[in-house]
Amino acid sequence: MRHIVHILENDFRNFLRYKWWLVGLISMNLTDLFIMAIVYNRMLNPELSRQIKSYFDFFAPGLTVTGLFASAFMIGREVNMERRREVHQYMLSLPMTRFELALGRVLSGGLRGMVYMAPLLAICFAFVGLPTPAQFLVILLVLFFLAMGISGLSIAIAVSTTSLDKFVTARGLVYYLLFFCSSVFYPFSLIEQLGREGRFPMFLVTFARVNPLSNASDLIRSFILGTPSFSAEMIASVLIFSVVFTFLAAFAYIKLMERV
Numbered sequence: 001m002r003h004i005v006h007i008l009e010n011d012f013r014n015f016l017r018y019k020w021w022l023v024g025l026i027s028m029n030l031t032d033l034f035i036m037a038i039v040y041n042r043m044l045n046p047e048l049s050r051q052i053k054s055y056f057d058f059f060a061p062g063l064t065v066t067g068l069f070a071s072a073f074m075i076g077r078e079v080n081m082e083r084r085r086e087v088h089q090y091m092l093s094l095p096m097t098r099f100e101l102a103l104g105r106v107l108s109g110g111l112r113g114m115v116y117m118a119p120l121l122a123i124c125f126a127f128v129g130l131p132t133p134a135q136f137l138v139i140l141l142v143l144f145f146l147a148m149g150i151s152g153l154s155i156a157i158a159v160s161t162t163s164l165d166k167f168v169t170a171r172g173l174v175y176y177l178l179f180f181c182s183s184v185f186y187p188f189s190l191i192e193q194l195g196r197e198g199r200f201p202m203f204l205v206t207f208a209r210v211n212p213l214s215n216a217s218d219l220i221r222s223f224i225l226g227t228p229s230f231s232a233e234m235i236a237s238v239l240i241f242s243v244v245f246t247f248l249a250a251f252a253y254i255k256l257m258e259r260v
Contacts, residue, residue, distance in 0.1 A: 003096035007104030008111065014078060015112045022116070025070060029120060033063050052187055052227075060124040061220035062184035065146070065213050067120045069178070072113025072147045073171065075105060076154025080167045083159060083256065092257060102253035106246055109151025114144055129224035139220055142235055145242035146216045152245030159249075159256045181207050182214040188228070212241040 033056070041055040052058040082091075091101060121143070125131070131139060153174065161167045181204050183191065188208060195205035208214055215234040222230040 003094075003100045004104040004107065006096075007101065008108045011075065011078075011105070011108035012112065012115075015074070018074070022071075025067070025116075026119070029063055029067050030123075032066075033060060033123070037063075048187070048190065051189060053225075057128045057225060058187065058221070059185070060128045061224070062217045064117055064120045064124050064143075064220065065184055065217045066179070068113045068117040068143060068147055069150050069175075069213065071116035072109050072150040073154040075109030075112065075151050076158035076171070077164075077167065079105060079155050079253070080158035080161060080164060084162070084164065098254045098257045099250070101257070102250040105253060106148060106151050106155060106249050109154060110144065110148035113147035113150060117143065117147070124220070125224070131220075131223040135223040138235070139223065142216055142219055142238050146212055146238050149212060149238070149242035149245045152242070152247075152249035155249035156245060156252050159252045177207075178211060178213050182211045182217070183208065184213055184217050188214060188218065210237050212238045 037056045037059040040059075044052075044055055081087075092098075094101070096104075121139075130136075154171075157170045157174070158167055161170060179185070181191075191200060191205055191208050194200035195202050215237040218228050219230070219234040219238075222228055222234070
């Protein structure tokens with residue numbers, strides 16, 4: 001455990017090196033919420049307005065998940081850089097096991113995502129509504145598992161690509177697939193309607209339903225807005241995503257070390 005704490009300390013120190021990037025990202029997130037969401041609120045289709053009432057309220061939980069994704073995914077960029085510069089060979093000389101090293105990297109990526117996401121979640125609660133203490137704990141737990149899954153996904157991609165260009169391209173594909181086939185920006189009922197009308201492929205509708213970003217966003221909405229209704233599938237989707245990619249990332253990272 002002591003070795004994992006050292007990894008967390010080192011990765012958080014690296015995280016704070018990107019302070020201007022973080023300032024820019026936070027500014028962009030707040031602009032999305034306080035300008036874009038308010039403007040979009042006046043442009044909604046009347047039928048959609050009856051479903052979600054306010055786009056500001058609807059989007060605030062989605063924005064929290066957006067910030068969590070961006071910050072947790074950063075760990076992959078660092079791991080990819082270490083692989084390209086062969087820094088991971090030096091890491092093998094550290095007095096810790098490969099499993100501790102792999103688990104520490106996944107955990108630090110997830111915790112960094114939680115730290116970045118915290119003020120966005122606080123703004124969401126302040127302007128949209130407060131959950132009960134039990135609901136608050138469930139939200140934190142689900143977001144933590146989501147952050148771990150995103151961190152694991154990022155590391156799995158990072159150790160599978162040999163150049164920054166390939167990593168950035170893969171990140172872009174993952175980003176667009178996970179965000180635009182989700183209920184982060186628009187309600188799932190709209191995605192279902194487009195699928196029934198043949199304007200959106202049904203397999204992408206199914207993907208949007210099981211997408212962990214959809215379920216994490218809707219979990220927060222169900223607690224503070226009352227819609228959509230809470231479902232155990234929201235938690236199950238995030239847990240499965242987290243377990244799969246946490247172990248996949250640890251396995252891929254250990255395999256990378258064994259090649260040295």
